[in-house]
Amino acid sequence: MTAPLLQARNLSVDLFTVRSALRPVDDVSYSVGQGETLAIVGESGSGKTVLNFAPIGLMPTGVVTDLHGSLRFEDIELVGLPAARMRRIRGGRIGTIFQDPMSALNPALRIGRQIAEVAELHLGMTSVQAEARALDLLKLVRMSDPESRLRQYPHELSGGLRQRAMIAIAVAAEPKLLIADEPTTALDVTVQAQIIALLKDLQKRLDTAIVLITHDMGVVASIASKVAVMYAGRIVEYGSVDQVLLEPRHPYSTGLIAALPRPEDKAGTLFRGLPGAPPIMGAPQPGCPFAPRCPLVVDYCTDVRPPLAPAPTGSAAACHVVNDVPHREMAHA
């Protein structure tokens, strides 16, 4: 078996803004093979966007990040990679799709130019060749009337078409990895299904791996092969999509999946939420961050951090109780 396309080992991200320092990603490990789809799920603020964008240098201006651990992509260590080499990977080997295609596209430039730019930069094309490639890409993402779309501006397209244009930009240089940050969240429900179908189709054609950041379990079920559940900057459960969605082990994943509305729910039924609120991001905590909300909590949960332990059957979960670690052993740790 060959090495995975993307492999994170003990990756941590510290963020420094003018006022504060936080650790939104804390000791995270995962891997994505070629052509595979990893879904990273978690609520807002769980660190899933920072986990994916900080290592490739895509943070808003004014935010300083500090990375620890390792993130290897195609035998290149991304942690500590010089900015100039990172730029050749971004857009070329790694494509990115953002949540809101309206603001992610430049309002003052034509769609065709925004796509062609990537082909010029990474495939060394002339502007004429790149415009032709942009047209091919618009056909690839199944845009209606691609010739006239090339000359249009973002505000002239609907949300779904804009996201298709964004996807065309992301795949313009045939990347080996696509990072999609909630690609369907800003879209209508009917358009969401189309975009997911398009992503699956492109993945098959281009043999691209996808890291999909989402909080939509429906999206996870329809496209992902592996799932990582994040809570407060950590991966609390990691396994195949069947394992995590059908037999979740970590109490947080269990609660998350139990919270989904079901067809048999009567009209007017209250949402089944998790009690409590997620922790405010701050300094790393010694114990399990989910302990204050956990129905299975035992006394040492708040003191000893549970490792993400692989189980003989099923997914890996970071929980003392479900992994059935003897109490005495933990007391000595």
Add this chain to the structure above:
Amino acid sequence: MGTLIAIRLRNAAALLVLATLLCFTLVVSAPGNVAVLIAELRTPKATFEQVRAVETELGLNDPLVVRYGNWLGGALQGDLGVSYKTGDHIGPTLGSRLPVTFTLVAGGACFAMLLSFALGFVGALWPGRFGDAFTRITALLGASMPSFFVGALLIYFFAVKLRLFPTFGSAGFSSWILPWITIGLLPAAVLSRVVRVGLEEAMAMPFALTAAAKGLSRRASLFRHALPNIAPTYINALGAQSGLMVVGAVVVEPLFALKGVSDFFLQGVLFRDFMVVQACLLIFLTFFIIVNLIADIGIMFTDPKLRRQGGAGT
């Protein structure tokens, strides 16, 4: 888009009519009897009859509407009346002075554009560094120093000390350099902030993150992605600043002994030559309206959301 331009043209025309009314009202309501001034200029100790004769000659006893009509009709044919002071026709004098003011303002605007982009980009390329601080201070100085002071400093240093440029007059290209810098420094300072702040705002937008995700360097993002987004704002500010430069010319033209419209205007004001004042004001207002019209059309061409309005598919 065609419709939008038509609307702007109509508004500009309406503004021009208002401007003529304003000029006329200003002069009519000025204190003092012009006829007395002129009659005394011709014959010292003019009699009442002589003054009456001048009044009739100039049509000063006609109803205001008739006087306005006569003046406007003449103005449309290039006849802006006769100077009270010299008795010369104002039209030809203005004709010879207009190119001077135009060269001054156009050159100043070019200088302001060059300097503002240079300063703005230095700040945006290396934010928070020495260059950024330097351009901020330059902008602050440029915006707070009055142009007569700037001009005097420039003359003292470059013309008197270094003998690089003539101190005044209009003899070839080199004599224009100092006036252009003097009149263009204030707009350059204001516009450099427009560039700097505009670029900074654009670079904080999500599409700048997309540009980074494409693998573009910060410099490439600034030029290809941020710059097109500040174009409408910049053109708007440039239009306003160019209009204000005519006002600046009132100071700069006498300073460099340039025989332009603003210099003529100043003389008119000093000698209460209201016909000259009126004509110059009309020229200034017309210039102001035309510059703003051009700026509006420029904004339409650079803002894609406006470009497609009113004429789909153009």
